Amino acid sequence: MLLPSLSTLLLAGLPAVNAAITYKGVDWSSLLIEERAGMSFKDVNGNTKPLERILVENGVNTVRQRVWVNPSNGEYNMDYNIQLARRAKAVGLGVYIDFHYSDTWADPGKQGIPSGWPTDIDNLSWKLYNYTLESCNRFQDAGIQPTIISIGNEITPGLLWPTGRTNNWANIARLLRSASWGIKDSRLNPKPKIMIHLDNGWNWNTQNNWYTNVLRQGTFEPSDYDIMGVSFYPFYSEAASLSALKTSLTNMANSWGKEIQVVETNWPVQCPNPRYQFPADVRSIPFSEAGQVQYVTKVADVVRSVNRGNGLFYWEPAWLNNAALGSSCPENTMFAWGGKARSSISVFQRI
Numbered sequence: 001m002l003l004p005s006l007s008t009l010l011l012a013g014l015p016a017v018n019a020a021i022t023y024k025g026v027d028w029s030s031l032l033i034e035e036r037a038g039m040s041f042k043d044v045n046g047n048t049k050p051l052e053r054i055l056v057e058n059g060v061n062t063v064r065q066r067v068w069v070n071p072s073n074g075e076y077n078m079d080y081n082i083q084l085a086r087r088a089k090a091v092g093l094g095v096y097i098d099f100h101y102s103d104t105w106a107d108p109g110k111q112g113i114p115s116g117w118p119t120d121i122d123n124l125s126w127k128l129y130n131y132t133l134e135s136c137n138r139f140q141d142a143g144i145q146p147t148i149i150s151i152g153n154e155i156t157p158g159l160l161w162p163t164g165r166t167n168n169w170a171n172i173a174r175l176l177r178s179a180s181w182g183i184k185d186s187r188l189n190p191k192p193k194i195m196i197h198l199d200n201g202w203n204w205n206t207q208n209n210w211y212t213n214v215l216r217q218g219t220f221e222p223s224d225y226d227i228m229g230v231s232f233y234p235f236y237s238e239a240a241s242l243s244a245l246k247t248s249l250t251n252m253a254n255s256w257g258k259e260i261q262v263v264e265t266n267w268p269v270q271c272p273n274p275r276y277q278f279p280a281d282v283r284s285i286p287f288s289e290a291g292q293v294q295y296v297t298k299v300a301d302v303v304r305s306v307n308r309g310n311g312l313f314y315w316e317p318a319w320l321n322n323a324a325l326g327s328s329c330p331e332n333t334m335f336a337w338g339g340k341a342r343s344s345i346s347v348f349q350r351i
Contacts, residue, residue, distance in 0.1 A: 021300055023148070023261060023311030024348045025062035025096065026055060026334075030319040032084055033075060039320060041339040044346070051318055052091045054341055059348030062094035062147060064263065064313050069114035069131065070103045078138055085144045096148040096263075096313070097139070098197070099179070101128065101160055106153045108199050111161045121171050124163050125178040132182025140187045150195040150263070151179035154231055156210060166213075173217035180224040193226040197263055201230025202240045204248035211256060227311070228252055231264035232299065234282050235271070235327050241279035246302045253307040261311030262303055267295035269342070271329035292334065292344035300351035312351065 031051055041051045055063070065084055068076040085095045100106035103114050118124050132151070139146060155172075158164040164172050180194055200206050207230070214220055230249070234240045249260050271287045282298075285291045296314065303309040316325055317334035325332040334345045 021303060021310060021312050021351050023062045023094070023096070023313070024060055024351060025064055025094075025311070025313040026060055026317050026348075027064040027066070027098075027264070027313060027315045028052075028055070028084070028318060029064070029066045029076060029098075030316055030322070032080060034319065034321060037321060039339055041318065041335060042341060044341045044343055046340060048339075050087070050091075052087050052093060054345070055348075056091050056093065058341070058345045059350070060093070061348075062096055062311075062313070063088045064096040064098055066098045066100055066153065067135070068100055068103055070116070072103070076100075078135055082138065082142045082144065085139070085146075086142065089144055094147040095144060096150070097146045097192075098150045098153050099132065099135070100153045101131075101151075101179075106155075106159065108154050108157050111152075111155065111157060111159045111164070113160045113163070117160075119163050121163055121174060124160060125174050128160070128175055129178040129182045129185075132179050133186050136183055136186030136188045140189065145188055145190060146192045148195055148227065149183055149192045150197045150229060151176055151183070151225075153197055154199040154264075155196070156198045156200065156206060166210075169213045170217050170219065173214050173220035176214065176220045177224055180220070193259070194224065195227040195229045195261070195263070196225050197229040197231070199231040200237075200240070201232045201262060202237075202244040202248055204244075204251050207248055207252055208255070211252075222256065222258075225258070227259040227261055228256065229261045229263035229311075231315075232262050233265060233327065234279050235268070235274055235329055236276060238277040238279055241281045242298055242302055243281055244279075245299070246305060249302065249306045249309060253309065258308065259311070260303065260306050260309040261313070262299055263311065263313045264315040265296075265299055265312070266315050266317070266325055266327075266332040267292045268327070268329035269331045269333075269344075271327075273328065275328035287329070289342045289344040292342070293347045293350075296344075296347045297351060317345065 152159045323331045
C-alpha cells in the first residue's frame with residue numbers, strides 16, 4: 001500500500017504526526033544521597049534494580065545532574081557527579097550537567113558566589129572560565145562526555161551575586177561568555193550543547209526581557225549557546241498554563257532560533273492543600289499516577305509543537321526523602337515510598 005507523504009497530508013489539511021522528543025530525561029542528582037540513606041528502587045513489578053536500569057527500561061535516555069562548586073559536605077561536587085555519571089554512561093544514558101556555579105542551591109532566590117572566588121568582574125570572569133574548563137576536562141578524563149551543559153541554573157535574576165545581578169547586564173553577559181568558552185576550550189570530545197536555563201518558561205515577558213538585555217550587550221553572542229531551557233511548574237502560579245507555555249516557547253523559537261527544552265517540571269499524585277490555584281487548562285488533570293502521565297504528555301505535546309522543541313526533563317522523580325520537591329503538594333515523585341516505581345514512569349516510552 002502506498003502511504004501519503006507528509007507534504008500530501010499537509011496539503012490535504014490533515015495534521016502531521018509530531019516528532020518524538022529527542023531528549024527524554026529526568027534529574028536524578030539525589031540518587032547517591034538516597035542510596036547512602038538506605039534507599040533502593042524497584043520496577044513496577046517489584047523487582048529490585050539500580051535506578052538507572054529502571055529509567056532505561058522505561059524510555060529515559062538522558063539524566064540531568066546538578067554540580068555545586070565546594071559544598072560543605074561534598075554533596076553534588078565534582079567527585080559526586082563523576083561517580084554518578086559513570087553509572088549513567090554504563091547503561092547508555094546521556095548526561096546533562098547543570099552547573100550551579102555556587103556552593104549550594106542556585107535558583108531565582110539565591111545565586112551566591114562560591115567561597116573563595118573573587119567578586120570583581122575581571123577576576124571573577126577568569127575564575128569562572130577556568131573552573132568550567134577544568135571541570136569539563138575532569139569529565140573527559142573520567143571517560144564522560146556530557147551531551148548538554150547548562151551554564152547556570154535558573155539564572156533569570158542573574159548569576160554569581162552580587163557581581164552578576166540584573167542591575168548589571170554587562171557583567172552577566174561577560175560571565176556567560178566566560179563560561180561558554182570554558183566549555184569550548186576544554187578537551188571534551190565531542191563537545192556538548194550549551195544551554196541557558198531560566199525559570200517561569202510560561203512567561204514570555206520574562207524570557208524576552210532577559211535575552212534581549214543579555215544579547216544586546218554584544219559580549220555574549222548567539223553562537224555562545226545552543227539551547228534555551230526553561231522550568232515549568234503549574235503549582236506556583238495560576239498564570240503558568242500550558243497555553244502560556246506554548247506561546248512563550250513559540251515566541252522564543254521564532255525570535256532566536258535555538259533548540260527549546262523544558263528542563264524542570266513535575267506533577268503531584270496528591271495535593272490536598274495547594275498554596276496557589278492551578279492554571280485553568282490543567283485543572284482537569286487528576287492528582288494521581290494517571291495524572292502524571294497526562295500532564296507529562298501534554299507538556300511534551302507543547303514542546304513538540306514548537307520549532308526545534310526537542311527536550312523534556314522531569315525533576316527528581318526518585319527523591320523520596322524530599323517527595324514534595326519544593327512545592328505545597330506532598331508527593332510529586334514517580335516512585336512510591338519504599339522505592340517502587342509508579343506506573344507513570346513509563347510515560348517516557350510514549351512521548
